[in-house]
Amino acid sequence: MKIKKGIPIYDQHDKNGFYGGKFGGNFVAEGTLKPIQDLTKLFAKLRKDKKFLAKKEQLFKSYLGGETPFFKLKNLTKYLGGAQIWCKDVSSLKGSAHKGYHATINALICKMSGRKYLCGDTGAGMFGKNLAMAGKHLGLKVKIFMGTKDIARQSVNVKFMRDAGAEIVPVDSGSKTLVDAVSECMRYYVSNCETTHLAVGSAIGANIFSKICVYSTSQISIELKKQLIQQFGKIPKLKLINVIGGGSSALGFWNEFIDYDKKHVELIGVEAKYAAPLATNAKLSILHGAAQYCLTNKDGQISPTHSLSAGLDYPGSSPMHGFLKDAKRARFTFASDKEALQAFKLVTKLEAIRPSLEPCHAFAECIKIAPKLKKDQIIIVNNCGEASKDKKIFLKELGYYPS
Amino acid sequence: MNNLINKTFLKLKRENRPALVTYTVAGDPNKNQSLTLLKKISKHVDIVEWGFPHNCPTADGKEIQNSSYRALENGIKLNDIFNLVKKYKKDKNAKPLILMGYYQMVFNYGEEKFVNKCKQVGVDGLIIVDLIWPYNKKFASLCKKKSVCFVQLIAPTTTNQRMMRIIKDSHDMIYYISMLSTTGGKLKVTPKTILKNFNKIKKINKNKNIVVGFGITDKTISSLKKADGLVVGSALVKTITDSLNQRRDPLIAAEKIVKKLKSKII
Numbered sequence: 001m002k003i004k005k006g007i008p009i010y011d012q013h014d015k016n017g018f019y020g021g022k023f024g025g026n027f028v029a030e031g032t033l034k035p036i037q038d039l040t041k042l043f044a045k046l047r048k049d050k051k052f053l054a055k056k057e058q059l060f061k062s063y064l065g066g067e068t069p070f071f072k073l074k075n076l077t078k079y080l081g082g083a084q085i086w087c088k089d090v091s092s093l094k095g096s097a098h099k100g101y102h103a104t105i106n107a108l109i110c111k112m113s114g115r116k117y118l119c120g121d122t123g124a125g126m127f128g129k130n131l132a133m134a135g136k137h138l139g140l141k142v143k144i145f146m147g148t149k150d151i152a153r154q155s156v157n158v159k160f161m162r163d164a165g166a167e168i169v170p171v172d173s174g175s176k177t178l179v180d181a182v183s184e185c186m187r188y189y190v191s192n193c194e195t196t197h198l199a200v201g202s203a204i205g206a207n208i209f210s211k212i213c214v215y216s217t218s219q220i221s222i223e224l225k226k227q228l229i230q231q232f233g234k235i236p237k238l239k240l241i242n243v244i245g246g247g248s249s250a251l252g253f254w255n256e257f258i259d260y261d262k263k264h265v266e267l268i269g270v271e272a273k274y275a276a277p278l279a280t281n282a283k284l285s286i287l288h289g290a291a292q293y294c295l296t297n298k299d300g301q302i303s304p305t306h307s308l309s310a311g312l313d314y315p316g317s318s319p320m321h322g323f324l325k326d327a328k329r330a331r332f333t334f335a336s337d338k339e340a341l342q343a344f345k346l347v348t349k350l351e352a353i354r355p356s357l358e359p360c361h362a363f364a365e366c367i368k369i370a371p372k373l374k375k376d377q378i379i380i381v382n383n384c385g386e387a388s389k390d391k392k393i394f395l396k397e398l399g400y401y402p403s
Numbered sequence: 404m405n406n407l408i409n410k411t412f413l414k415l416k417r418e419n420r421p422a423l424v425t426y427t428v429a430g431d432p433n434k435n436q437s438l439t440l441l442k443k444i445s446k447h448v449d450i451v452e453w454g455f456p457h458n459c460p461t462a463d464g465k466e467i468q469n470s471s472y473r474a475l476e477n478g479i480k481l482n483d484i485f486n487l488v489k490k491y492k493k494d495k496n497a498k499p500l501i502l503m504g505y506y507q508m509v510f511n512y513g514e515e516k517f518v519n520k521c522k523q524v525g526v527d528g529l530i531i532v533d534l535i536w537p538y539n540k541k542f543a544s545l546c547k548k549k550s551v552c553f554v555q556l557i558a559p560t561t562t563n564q565r566m567m568r569i570i571k572d573s574h575d576m577i578y579y580i581s582m583l584s585t586t587g588g589k590l591k592v593t594p595k596t597i598l599k600n601f602n603k604i605k606k607i608n609k610n611k612n613i614v615v616g617f618g619i620t621d622k623t624i625s626s627l628k629k630a631d632g633l634v635v636g637s638a639l640v641k642t643i644t645d646s647l648n649q650r651r652d653p654l655i656a657a658e659k660i661v662k663k664l665k666s667k668i669i
Contacts, residue, residue, distance in 0.1 A: 027506055027533040029462045031558035031583045173468060174458060186461045191584045286507040287459060299480045300511030301458045
């Protein structure tokens, strides 16, 4: 399996929507095919449309807050005594996570397609929150599907969504978490696809949905590349560490670097220990409209997962990650709940950043490998979410929440 | 194609009535009862659809979801279903049987192995909800080789050009989804509109048997009897759920509603 040079990761699929000939595709109900094809055509047009691109630029800049900072974590570097550790602080975006990018783009596409209704799924509530905000900003009616277990554990974001005027549809079936929220949102789309735009919360779903997502989050690596050149005058030898739930932030963080040799820019994805289809070599399966590595049982049923982090509590993974895995471009590993909590303790003790549970998994891997590396090595961690949504969990698990 | 489904439609054409097609979930409420239930309703039904449950059913409404989860909780596996089909096909009232479900289950089992197994136990047709044309071309031809009818789906949003291509590649039976909805939704289009679309498909190839499904209940069925067949799923599955909740025998309730449905189309 080979990655084509000079083509963004999200455009590396064939005419049937498959990456590397086997990941992705369009396993959807007949009724939704026409709306999906219409959206595909519209998106292809918008990507080249000056008005759309100007609006995108303007929203990213003035609404989301513009370029996110890139800086060295000096104290953590010193403490671990190995590689230099840098942070791309995506959590500083308005909306506190990378989800701001594809929520905003989806709201803009919805608006430009002439639709008034926007629906989406959420696990940790970051996508829901950002979709609610972007919908409000652009005058759209927003419906968010969220598992009842996640509504309870991410109540801060739930309140935020409600305050922004979104309707929250609680999903009580199956796992009561993200996997069933996505299913329920897709069911809603099956019935309402002619009037409603579907925004899938990660780089998952039928081809066009994952494509729009990564097109949007790629803003992260576009900025980072510039910042690296400003800082180092070139692209130095790097290790880019990112947490993976569905995989939207990692793909955005990596997109501009996939052409580099892996000895030059190494891509490391970190999943949650009991929701790690990529790191544990799960079987290729069909979930939510796409072929992907996914945790299943012998009979093909989707397996239950566990993670303290609602954003990672998902059995599948983006088809694009399956592609990067099989092409041997990225390497995937996992961190446990405990390791993520320990990472939070250490990082927040030494640094001013406050990573949410999701990026704490990436920091856990960074803490593991940094001491073994030489001082001229550079690790960059994508701090893709801000912690205040998890305050309750940290208080319960650690007994404190840093100021 | 030499297939029981085709023969059934030929026979019904002579009787000048549509086929009554039912959908129930294999393994609900449990393995044995689901088989007994299927045998029992088969006396009144022309073609039976049997769902092989998946725990991530993205196109099903609450009723079929509940039924599927119940069957899975009671331990149904794909191989159990094949064994039950084999037993069913030996029954004197057995009708043509169509297995229906999601592609993940087939993909996981292996396409070729799945079709061979279907042939071996006597499955007459297959509906794979999320394996639509043209992505189903290879699988449909595997089915054809084994004389298993692969049922193509057409929806209200299917464009004319696409419809023609789907029909060209279809086998004896085509499933027209009456409205944009998950299963079990209330009929939100008029029978007139449905029949208009039905006729549009029929005009492209009058030899294909078009069954209509989604939103069919004892209230709506008689207005659609000009179709070649009518599928009742969620309404029947709901009857089973309701009787279980009320601690009544689901078999009796199911037979009663099927008889009632039949009486409205003959």
